[in-house]
Each structure stands twice: as structure tokens, then as C-alpha cells.
Amino acid sequence: MVKKDSKWRQAVIYQIYPWTFHEDTGRTPQKGIGSLKGVIEKLPYVRNELGADAVWLSPFYTSPMKDAGYDISNYRDVHEDLGDLKDFKDLVQAAHDIGLKVMVDFVPNHTSDQHEWFQKSRNKQDDYDDWYIWHPGKKDDKGNRIPPNNWPSVFSIPNRRARERGEMPNLKKGDWTPAISAWQWDDSRGEYYLRTFSKEQPDLNWSNPMVREAMKENMRFWIDIGVDGFRFDAVNWIGKNMSFEDEQINTAYNEDQFENPYDQYLKFNSCNYPELLHQYVWEICEVLRDERYEDRDLRIIMEAHLGESDLRQLNDVAPDVAAAFNFGAMKLRWGVMERKIQIDYYYQNLSDKAIGNQVNGNHDTSRLATRHGDVIARTAAVMNLFLPGMRFIYNGEELGLHDANVPYDRMRDHENGYRDGERTPIIWNDHEKNAGFSKADDDKLWLPVNRDDFGISLFRQYTDPKSSFSLYRIAIKLCRDLPAVQRGKYDPLRTDNIEVFAFERRDGDEKVVIAVNFDSHAQHSVITTDFTQGKVALSSIDVDQNLQNVNLADGLHLRPNEALVILSAE
Ligand code: NOJ
Numbered sequence: 001m002v003k004k005d006s007k008w009r010q011a012v013i014y015q016i017y018p019w020t021f022h023e024d025t026g027r028t029p030q031k032g033i034g035s036l037k038g039v040i041e042k043l044p045y046v047r048n049e050l051g052a053d054a055v056w057l058s059p060f061y062t063s064p065m066k067d068a069g070y071d072i073s074n075y076r077d078v079h080e081d082l083g084d085l086k087d088f089k090d091l092v093q094a095a096h097d098i099g100l101k102v103m104v105d106f107v108p109n110h111t112s113d114q115h116e117w118f119q120k121s122r123n124k125q126d127d128y129d130d131w132y133i134w135h136p137g138k139k140d141d142k143g144n145r146i147p148p149n150n151w152p153s154v155f156s157i158p159n160r161r162a163r164e165r166g167e168m169p170n171l172k173k174g175d176w177t178p179a180i181s182a183w184q185w186d187d188s189r190g191e192y193y194l195r196t197f198s199k200e201q202p203d204l205n206w207s208n209p210m211v212r213e214a215m216k217e218n219m220r221f222w223i224d225i226g227v228d229g230f231r232f233d234a235v236n237w238i239g240k241n242m243s244f245e246d247e248q249i250n251t252a253y254n255e256d257q258f259e260n261p262y263d264q265y266l267k268f269n270s271c272n273y274p275e276l277l278h279q280y281v282w283e284i285c286e287v288l289r290d291e292r293y294e295d296r297d298l299r300i301i302m303e304a305h306l307g308e309s310d311l312r313q314l315n316d317v318a319p320d321v322a323a324a325f326n327f328g329a330m331k332l333r334w335g336v337m338e339r340k341i342q343i344d345y346y347y348q349n350l351s352d353k354a355i356g357n358q359v360n361g362n363h364d365t366s367r368l369a370t371r372h373g374d375v376i377a378r379t380a381a382v383m384n385l386f387l388p389g390m391r392f393i394y395n396g397e398e399l400g401l402h403d404a405n406v407p408y409d410r411m412r413d414h415e416n417g418y419r420d421g422e423r424t425p426i427i428w429n430d431h432e433k434n435a436g437f438s439k440a441d442d443d444k445l446w447l448p449v450n451r452d453d454f455g456i457s458l459f460r461q462y463t464d465p466k467s468s469f470s471l472y473r474i475a476i477k478l479c480r481d482l483p484a485v486q487r488g489k490y491d492p493l494r495t496d497n498i499e500v501f502a503f504e505r506r507d508g509d510e511k512v513v514i515a516v517n518f519d520s521h522a523q524h525s526v527i528t529t530d531f532t533q534g535k536v537a538l539s540s541i542d543v544d545q546n547l548q549n550v551n552l553a554d555g556l557h558l559r560p561n562e563a564l565v566i567l568s569a570e
Pocket of ligand 1: 067070107197233234303363364416
């Protein structure tokens with residue numbers, strides 16, 4: 001069971017992308033890269049100014065950085081550019097001292113090809129022979145060696161770009177751009193290895209119990225240091241069909257609508273293979289249930305790209321300690337029906353034992369304000385913050401930062417998906433060098449600072465009561481102060497206007513209604529619940545907290561794309 005008083009229940013979790021968050025001011029010379037000490041300097045901001053309950057740190061481990069640290073070469077140490085293990089321990093201590101929990105990214109599906117396990121496996125050394133997924137491949141009609149099956153690499157976007165640059169002249173108009181194979185030939189072993197992501201990220205063989213045990217030991221290492229939870233990366237890939245059947249073609253694929261040739265295939269074998277996936281997830285979740293951690297409040301959040309019903313099954317595997325990310329808000333367009341159906345389905349199907357979650361953005365997705373525009377970004381924020389469960393905020397989202405246009409020669413991610421735009425440094429202020437991120441020269445910065453966002457620096461927003469930052473700060477505080485939001489479940493409400501979505505949270509007599517106008521025009525809507533007299537506690541547009549009286553039965557007036565939080569006044 002989830003601990004009754006678990007702090008994760010209605011926690012706000014702030015995702016920190018360590019490479020571009022903040023470089024500690026004391027580091028000389030400045031490297032132009034964020035640091036763990038830099039994170040420590042900003043923890044009071046995260047806790048005391050914004051009001052978050054936990055931080056999730058994206059990978060900070062030793063890594064050759066072929067995929068921004070998601071290619072780990074040592075699971076038990078810190079990348080030297082970010083600091084060292086002592087800094088990490090200091091960070092945990094500093095976070096705990098001010099009441100912040102610490103969640104760390106954990107990458108179970110693959111390691112770096114520089115990891116000692118892979119080096120040994122490649123040479124069939126010791127017992128490491130089948131720690132990764134090796135295959136001799138097949139022969140085509142002409143006797144040429146070809147990969148064992150059609151499994152595609154997630155990182156197939158570079159093929160699309162190559163074609164756009166005219167590098168695939170043999171393809172006719174209307175032909176699909178081929179995906180990159182997930183199989184990589186290795187000369188030294190004379191076999192293919194599976195690499196679902198980049199060629200420097202070989203997939204671990206989870207059907208090998210020694211691999212599972214080693215990964216569990218790595219988890220214990222961090223729990224023993226003091227971390228409070230893990231974000232499991234790409235977990236749905238650890239369960240695959242080990243008889244390597246081909247994937248079927250996705251007939252819905254269409255080059256205009258799907259950017260990634262990876263989506264030409266349905267995924268039933270190369271990942272999402274329930275028999276194995278559920279077993280492995282259950283097994284790693286057992287680590288948290290160990291008696292020795294009985295007095296800890298530990299939690300796992302899983303990144304899994306699955307359809308809603310598969311996701312529901314995964315959520316049922318170990319609801320007391322783990323849930324999958326709910327990517328509904330991130331993946332769906334801003335439309336009232338899509339969102340309402342998804343949210344209703346999500347909460348209806350979440351076990352009572354589980355903790356749900358809401359996510360508006362992360363380091364793999366165009367920033368919220370870029371996807372939806374500045375106004376809707378605020379509406380979406382209020383909506384997510386008032387829904388039950390863990391609420392994730394990607395660093396900079398609270399400021400309404402936008403994707404940067406990163407020039408090709410400054411990109412870090414041109415091999416893997418072009419995700420640099422959403423990863424540029426946080427705009428702390430507009431009077432210090434590099435917006436307060438680092439004092440290094442601009443050309444040394446890990447990614448350049450987005451000058452277009454200088455006008456919305458934290459410094460500028462801090463004293464503006466209507467700013468995006470003020471909205472987040474006040475909304476988070478309101479959520480914390482209202483028992484109905486802390487404890488109440490999700491109850492969808494009836495409205496008489498198709499553009500207006502409303503739901504309620506309640507605890508005893510305390511009732512809170514959230515009404516959201518999805519339309520870009522003002523709307524009027526009656527909201528049906530068992531009270532009529534309310535007071536407006538928050539508006540997404542101007543953070544208005546004037547406690548103005550409203551009558552739900554007469555109907556609410558909602559400005560274009562406005563979200564209102566209304567407290568019962570009866
Ligand atoms: C998901 C991570 O969020 C992404 O950044 C990474 O590239 C892949 N998993 C592979 O680890």
C-alpha cells in the first residue's frame with residue numbers, strides 16, 4: 001500500500017535538467033555547464049519561492065554524452081562536468097533540510113557502449129556474454145548479411161532530415177523514409193547488438209537475471225545515499241519478445257503527420273511485451289518494498305510510451321510504489337473533448353491504491369508555451385495543478401519559457417531528435433551574463449541562452465503579481481492550503497457549454513470547482529454541482545484572487561481560454 005501519509009500523494013515535482021539549470025557562481029573557471037552545486041544554490045528557489053515538494057534530476061551520471069547523459073557508463077558516479085558524489089550527497093542533504101524530496105533519473109533499458117559491462121560482453125568476457133542482446137543476423141536472397149528483423153530505432157529522425165537535405169535520391173515521391181535499424185553490427189564480436197536508441201546505447205538483456213540483479217543493486221546504491229525515488233527511463237522497452245518477431249506495419253502512418261520514421265511500425269515485440277514487461281517492473285519495484293526501507297517514503301515514476309489501456313495495465317503492476325507518467329496533456333492537442341475523455345478515463349481506471357500524475361512538459365517535448373502559446377500555457381498549468389496526484393513541472397515552464405532556435409552547429413541532439421530547443425538555459429535575470437545561468441563566454445555554453453526570452457526572466461516576473469511565475473507560485477500554495485485538493489478525488493462535472501470543461505475536488509464540506517474554457521472566445525456556462533454560491537480563488541489570466549462571488553447555477557463568465565478556481569461559499 002502507498003503509505004497513508006505519503007508526501008508523494010499530491011506532490012509538485014520540479015524537473016531539473018542539470019546541464020542547463022545553473023552553474024554555481026563559485027566554480028572557476030566557469031565551464032558554461034550547469035553543476036550540482038549550482039542546483040544546490042537554487043534549491044531555496046524551488047522550495048520556498050515556487051513551492052515544489054520534490055525535484056527530479058535528469059541524468060547526472062558518468063557518461064560520454066551521446067544522448068545527454070541517458071547513455072550511462074557508470075551508474076554509481078557523477079559526471080565530472082557536473083560535480084562529484086560528495087556534491088550529490090550535499091544536494092540531497094540540502095534538499096532534505098528544506099523539505100524537498102529528491103528523485104533521480106534511472107536508465108534501465110540501455111547503458112553506454114563505454115560501460116564496462118558492454119566492453120566485457122562484446123569480448124564475451126567472464127559472465128557478461130549475454131548481458132546485452134546479441135544476434136548473428138540473417139542472410140538476404142543474395143547471401144548478404146542483414147539484421148535479424150525489422151525492429152526500428154526510436155532515433156530515426158536523422159533519416160528524415162537526410163532525405164530533406166536530398167541525401168536519399170532513390171526514394172520516389174510518396175515513398176516512406178526508411179527507419180534506422182535497431183540492430184548495430186559489431187565487428188569485434190561478429191554479431192549485431194540491439195540498440196533501440198542511439199548506436200552508443202546498447203539495450204541490456206533483461207531476460208538475464210544477473211542484469212536485473214545488477215540494476216537493483218544500482219538502485220539500492222542511490223536509496224542508501226538518501227534519494228527518495230526514481231524516474232525510470234523508457235521502461236516499456238525492457239520487456240521485449242525474445243523470439244524477435246517482426247513488427248507489423250502501422251497503416252495509419254503518414255509522412256505528413258508523423259515526424260519520426262520509427263512510427264511506421266506498431267510496437268508489440270520490440271517493446272511493450274506485457275508478459276515480460278510486467279514481470280520485470282514488478283521485480284524492480286520490489287526493491288522499494290524491502291524491509292530495510294520500511295520507514296522511507298519511496299516512489300517510482302515510469303516513462304512508458306503506451307496506449308491508454310496498456311498504460312492502465314502497467315499502472316496496476318505495483319500501484320503501491322510506482323505509476324507510469326500520464327502523458328495525455330503533452331500528447332493531445334488542446335481540445336476540450338480529447339482532454340476530457342482522456343482525464344475521465346485516466347482517473348476512472350486508476351486503482352485506489354495508486355497515485356496518479358499530470359505532466360505538461362519535459363526535456364523531450366517542445367516547451368508548453370511554444371506548443372500552445374502563452375495564454376493556454378497558463379490555463380494548462382492551472383488545470384494540471386488542481387488535478388489529483390503528482391504534478392510535474394519541467395524547469396522553466398513556470399516562467400513560460402519558449403523553445404530556442406538553436407543553430408545547427410550549436411546543437412547537442414542532432415543525432416537523436418533535435419530536442420535542443422527545449423533544453424536551453426533557464427533565464428534567471430536579464431542583467432547578468434548569460435541570464436544568470438553561467439559566467440562562461442557564450443561560445444562555451446552547453447547550449448546557448450535564448451535571448452528572445454530575456455523579457456520574461458525570473459527576475460522580471462518575480463515582482464509582477466500577474467506573471468506566469470506568480471500564477472504557479474500562488475496556484476501551488478492554494479493547492480497546498482486546500483484539503484479538498486490535497487485529498488479529494490477527481491469528479492467530472494456537467495456543464496451546458498461544450499467548450500467548458502469542469503471538475504471538482506472535495507473533502508468533507510470543502511468543495512473546489514475548476515472550470516476551464518478551451519475556446520479562444522469568451523464563454524458562458526452553467527456548472528452543475530451540489531452548491532451554487534462560490535467565490536473565485538484564482539484565474540489563469542490575471543491570477544485574480546479577489547474572491548468575487550459567482551453563482552454556478554446562473555452560469556460563469558469565462559474569458560478566452562480562462563481557467564477559474566472556485567471555492568464553495570455555502
Ligand atoms: C527518454 C528520455 O527522456 C530521452 O531524453 C532519452 O533520449 C531516451 N529516453 C533514451 O534514454
